Amino acid sequence: MASDVLNINVGVLGHIDSGKTALAKALSTTASTAAFDKNPQSKERGITIDLGFSSFQVDFPECLRDETTANTRSLQFTLVDCPGHASLIKTIIGGAQIIDMMMLVVDVTKGMQTQTAECLVIGEITCDKMIVVLNKIDLLPAERKLSMIDKMTKKMQKTLEKTKFAEASVIPVAAKPGGPEAGEIAPVGIQDLIENLIKQAYVPYRKSAGPLLFSVDHCFSIKGQGTVMTGTVIQGSVSVNDTIEMPSLKMTKKVKSMQMFKKPVDTAIQGGRVGICVTQFDPKMLERGVVSSPGSITVTYAAVASVKKIPYFKSTCRTKAKFHISLLHDTVMAKVTFFGLAANIIKENCDNQTSDLKEKDAEDISYFDFSKEYKYQDELFPEGSRNCEEKLVQNENGFVPIQQFVLLEFERPVLVPHGALFIGSKLDSDIHANICRLAFYGYVQELFTDIKYTENGLPNLKIYKQKMKEGVVERIVNDQEVIGKSLFKKETNIQTFIGLNINLSTGESGKIDGSFGQSGKIKIYIPDGLKESTKSLLSTTKKKGKGKEELAMSAHTNVDQHVKLQLTFKRYIYDTKKRMIQL
Numbered sequence: 001m002a003s004d005v006l007n008i009n010v011g012v013l014g015h016i017d018s019g020k021t022a023l024a025k026a027l028s029t030t031a032s033t034a035a036f037d038k039n040p041q042s043k044e045r046g047i048t049i050d051l052g053f054s055s056f057q058v059d060f061p062e063c064l065r066d067e068t069t070a071n072t073r074s075l076q077f078t079l080v081d082c083p084g085h086a087s088l089i090k091t092i093i094g095g096a097q098i099i100d101m102m103m104l105v106v107d108v109t110k111g112m113q114t115q116t117a118e119c120l121v122i123g124e125i126t127c128d129k130m131i132v133v134l135n136k137i138d139l140l141p142a143e144r145k146l147s148m149i150d151k152m153t154k155k156m157q158k159t160l161e162k163t164k165f166a167e168a169s170v171i172p173v174a175a176k177p178g179g180p181e182a183g184e185i186a187p188v189g190i191q192d193l194i195e196n197l198i199k200q201a202y203v204p205y206r207k208s209a210g211p212l213l214f215s216v217d218h219c220f221s222i223k224g225q226g227t228v229m230t231g232t233v234i235q236g237s238v239s240v241n242d243t244i245e246m247p248s249l250k251m252t253k254k255v256k257s258m259q260m261f262k263k264p265v266d267t268a269i270q271g272g273r274v275g276i277c278v279t280q281f282d283p284k285m286l287e288r289g290v291v292s293s294p295g296s297i298t299v300t301y302a303a304v305a306s307v308k309k310i311p312y313f314k315s316t317c318r319t320k321a322k323f324h325i326s327l328l329h330d331t332v333m334a335k336v337t338f339f340g341l342a343a344n345i346i347k348e349n350c351d352n353q354t355s356d357l358k359e360k361d362a363e364d365i366s367y368f369d370f371s372k373e374y375k376y377q378d379e380l381f382p383e384g385s386r387n388c389e390e391k392l393v394q395n396e397n398g399f400v401p402i403q404q405f406v407l408l409e410f411e412r413p414v415l416v417p418h419g420a421l422f423i424g425s426k427l428d429s430d431i432h433a434n435i436c437r438l439a440f441y442g443y444v445q446e447l448f449t450d451i452k453y454t455e456n457g458l459p460n461l462k463i464y465k466q467k468m469k470e471g472v473v474e475r476i477v478n479d480q481e482v483i484g485k486s487l488f489k490k491e492t493n494i495q496t497f498i499g500l501n502i503n504l505s506t507g508e509s510g511k512i513d514g515s516f517g518q519s520g521k522i523k524i525y526i527p528d529g530l531k532e533s534t535k536s537l538l539s540t541t542k543k544k545g546k547g548k549e550e551l552a553m554s555a556h557t558n559v560d561q562h563v564k565l566q567l568t569f570k571r572y573i574y575d576t577k578k579r580m581i582q583l
């Protein structure tokens with residue numbers, strides 16, 4: 001690998017027309033002519049209309065020097081220029097997977113706009129470092145320029161206060177002073193911005209383990225050589241002579257040669273921007289997409305993923321609703337089913353463990369586990385604390401999910417690698433309405449690759465619904481038996497409920513023994529016998545009403561005298577046998 005250059009990918013995001021492309025241009029040009037740049041312009045630009053790539057290099061800053069960068073001479077910033085229009089989300093997620101840092105471009109005359117906010121959300125999900133660039137400062141009146149910049153800086157800082165970018169720098173620039181009609185006027189503030197980028201730069205954590213995942217953003221042929229796919233290694237590594245797969249085409253090819261920063265290399269690892277050359281491959285077949293180790297990505301029909309609600313999304317995310325799910329370079333509709341791990345399960349774990357183990361438990365719960373039970377949720381709850389002892393949110397049934405998951409059932413099969421980030425959104429919302437369309441995000445954990453997953457996969461998910469049935473004791477048969485009514489309808493198959501535990505409001509617990517008569521009544525066996533107080537209560541009730549009607553009357557007039565029955569059980573929503581489960 002070209003160890004003399006360290007590459008950092010910087011996303012350039014912001015509202016439409018804020019000047020992202022102008023900024024990427026200004027940065028590449030300024031840096032390449034600046035004194036500190038030994039390597040003249042190194043600029044590669046994608047032909048695709050959406051994501052644009054350009055880059056510039058600076059001397060490697062000594063403050064980043066460590067054992068892994070002992071021989072590194074240059075720091076390369078690859079700028080990923082994203083579109084700002086409404087289709088941004090689909091396009092950007094492919095780009096966002098490779099971003100180490102982000103520049104949020106804001107038109108200083110407009111401030112925060114709808115897509116500025118959406119970009120901020122994407123930034124929070126995909127990277128840890130951000131710089132806010134206030135562009136178009138040439139449009140501010142000269143006499144009030146400084147105070148207006150100051151005001152907007154404070155406004156942005158206030159907006160960022162509640163995000164993980166609370167400490168972000170805000171840099172004023174004019175990427176293209178005078179706008180499109182103006183001639184070649186030198187940009188303003190770019191040098192400051194480059195210095196800030198260098199200050200914020202870090203050596204990203206890269207590892208070569210795991211199957212290859214290569215995100216292709218540009219594919220073209222070179223006469224006499226073959227077809228080159230340029231892109232970024234998202235996971236694993238790739239070497240010359242490796243066999244790689246284009247899973248969308250079900251095709252494999254051998255890597256003939258590779259280039260990084262215009263120099264031939266033998267290997268590239270995670271984070272590296274590389275051009276991979278293969279032969280006998282029509283570039284039109286894969287303008288943008290994913291390349292992987294053979295067999296490592298399969299077509300998926302449904303997936304289980306961890307999920308968090310995006311706080312800026314103001315509507316409710318309901319189970320069974322359809323959302324746009326963006327994964328890598330693809331966006332597909334999916335039906336969602338939310339479920340969560342209840343806090344009390346973890347609470348038990350937490351109480352008896354040392355604090356080290358508590359943390360471990362808290363970590364483990366973020367992974368979906370087929371052997372664990374999860375509670376069905378009608379909707380996705382907003383996030384609260386991540387601490388396992390604190391409540392995330394409590395719904396009306398007292399249920400506290402401390403980790404939420406989603407089952408995504410895709411409308412068409414998609415290519416999804418394990419661990420992939422996804423973003424769920426409502427892209428059909430009115431793009432002119434000033435709302436955040438991004439609803440939730442998470443990481444894919446389990447894949448259902450069988451087309452018959454509803455029969456062969458879903459029944460393995462232990463997602464339960466809590467059920468409760470209530471009735472009353474109609475009369476006493478003997479010390480250990482009562483007759484219950486109003487729990488079931490006439491047509492209910494009571495056979496399936498035999499043996500289930502049932503509680504009396506007077507404190508006794510019984511078991512359903514069988515049906516009684518034809519109207520849905522049941523016989524209840526009380527193993528420990530009825531209490532004396534219950535017996536007298538039941539005999540008074542009985543004496544009071546001689547006929548059925550009168551008994552019903554007394555139920556209305558003096559409900560407290562009745563002994564109530566409560567039957568609670570769980571049912572797994574995907575259990576084909578619809579079994580009832582009690583603890």
Ligand SMILES: Nc1nc2c(ncn2[C@@H]2O[C@H](COP(=O)(O)OP(=O)(O)OP(=O)(O)O)[C@@H](O)[C@H]2O)c(=O)[nH]1
Pocket residue numbers: 014015016017018019020021022023082083084085135136137138139173174175176177178179180181
């Ligand atoms: N006056 C002035 N105009 C600018 C500046 N930067 C960009 N512009 C103009 O603003 C318009 C939009 O600039 P772009 O760079 O295309 O904006 P963008 O954010 O890439 O736009 P999209 O990619 O469509 O979202 C163009 O007409 C630019 O010439 C600036 O610093 N000052």
Ligand SMILES: [Mg+2]
Pocket residue numbers: 020021022081082083084
């Ligand atoms: Mg642009």
